[in-house]
Amino acid sequence: MKNERIDCKVILDKRRESKNHTYPLRMRLTFKRKRKYYSITTKLTEEDWNILNSESVKGQLRKIRNDIAKVEETAKDVIKSIPAFSFKEFEERFFNKRTKEEYLSFYFSEYIQTLRKNEQVKTAISYETAINSLTKFKKNIKPTEIDVKFLSEYEKWMLKNKKSNSTIGIYLRNLRSIMNILKEKKLISENEYPFGRKKYQIPQGRNVKKAIPLPYIKQIFDYKISDDNLFKERSKDFWLFSYLANGMNFTDIANLVWGDFSDDSFVFIRSKTKRTTKHNPHPITVMRNEYINAIIKKWGNVEKAKYPDELVFNHYCPTKIGYKSAVTLYSKGLQHKKLLFQNWGSTPDFFSMV
Template sequence: MKKGRVNVSIVPDARRKKEGGKLPLKLRITYKGERRYYGTGFDANEEEWAAINSAGPRGELRRIKAGIAEIEKKAEDCIEKIVPFSFKQFEKAFFGKEIQFETLKLAFKAQIEQLESNDQWGTAAFYRTACNALHRFKAKIALEDVDQDFLRKFEKWILGEGLSITTVGIYLRALRTILNIAIDKGSFRKDAYPFGKRKYVIPTGKNIKKALAIDQIKKVFEYPTPSGSFLEQAKDFWILTYLCNGINMMDIARLKGKDIDAKSIRFIREKTKRTKRGDPLIITAARNPHVNAILAKWGKKSPAEEEYVFGIIEDSDTPKVARAKIQQFTKLVNKWMKRMGEDIGFNLTLTTYVARHSFATILLRSGAPMTFASQSLGHSNVITTQKYFAGFDLEAQAEYTKALVNF
């Protein structure tokens, strides 16, 4: 139907063919030669579409016919009131908000830019990786393309690429966030949301967290390294992570003179600074002769309160440059520790992540209460710590369960 120079119709979108030959039914608005399509939440194949347009469709097809007729009528009523017509005003009137994103890539781009403006460079990189993976699977993705069928096919494709089910979950949790934002901004229909109960459920991987036993830790401490070498530096910073409550490289790099006194090192996990801004959790790690030796060897002598202790980053670095330096330093440590682990004969890849898990595991095995482990790791509650230890150290679990038949 035409309203002035505006044409309103419901049409099957042949560009978006789905499984079983179904096509999404779109509200098409044409004005001055420009066409825009909006999802209705309904699909139909060629035969069903013919039946919907017949005099007496039945059952589900009758419901679809009534639904799209209601959408078409609403669009016509909105257009009647918009003089002169504009798509921007139509979207605001029809959806209650102006459409912010026309494609999935634009939605990701907006989120990535927002994260980078907040100096959340790591999270931004994570979203960029997810976006790239989705667009390797399908070159051009409209928001309405993201349905349960799309998600199932993406999962199958990722697994076919030799990646894990955990990777599927990581990418699709990012996508779920993007769709939630798009719904809030009026760019995606809430009733077309593909995630949730009786819809597509994002898979969760079951990672067996790996840690070293105390005798293996001893081998790391005693491993010979040339003085001043990259290997020595990597070993020392790995040990610093292990001894200082599992502190990661990001937080090590950001330690300043004010964070260190004669007895302790204090820090707030960079990971939680934004979420715990109103009630930051300060982690305190006790100094000992090993920690003191590492500070003396690699740290600055008597650093000023606001001076970075290890010089991994500089105060003049932009957030992006600082993060790149820390990532490079972490890669260097992991590279040399991997070589050390292979030389010793460990059956896992020796990384700083293993150092954090080893600290936590050995802490609990020593008899420390879960609440102390939770505080040491910087977890907001004991439940988080309990989840953290779920699936921990399969070999240790097998050893513990021997007690069940220790007659």
């Protein structure tokens, strides 16, 4: 059946006037000459309704008009999703969808799905962590509840729970991105947007990166795994591989294919910049040396080296993307790096070194 035969429009229902001379707004759905009306909880005078539909509308009435457009858009999306339309099926889908869309978590979830489709898994995890933290602070948050007071109280709560300014900044920059999307879609107004000058300022963390002194690098190279811990040995080797390959990201290591390699070098494009530089990519060349070759021989899928599209470290990265393996390699490698420094009596300052 053709959904074009279904008419959907929010109207001023003048059948019943309230004591304050307002009328309810209702969404009118017409199908096969049958009409049903659904309340959207807003009431207006006839004068305000006429202003609302004029070009000069502003302020609260403009916000109501944007809300009406959103309700109509949601209803039309639901109608398109129903193979054989019925009012009952529409009501079940529409009211369930509207309930979900009231909450901030819905928009985070939508954006996280987009990130995962774009294979930006680490960024998706960052957004998941942010919304988990925000909903732990306050359940069932609505976008319209995110104001300067809310953000200031959230910041205080995070500091009270021993979270750093860096962590707070990461979570709130993710929130700001979602609020930017909502503002672009006109789901919140400029006045409701809480970030910016003379509004809430996201705290900035200090992340001073320092290079590990060469004596410590040598100790990592020379360190012998004495307890036959295969995972610890692999973590050490992949950390060294990253170090020798110009600080190569573990996701990029997981995605290396044999086609990237020549006899004396290999080439890769950083995953962090691949999307932003896709029209002008900047390949990085890494010269192979005895250490890199030894790690490839030890952990690589060398029997598939003649196939250009095969992953170099396929055994440890079972999917083409290999993100879970990359994250595991990184986190375990970092844990073992800390353990090495602790064994040598180093201070915690070295833990964040690169």
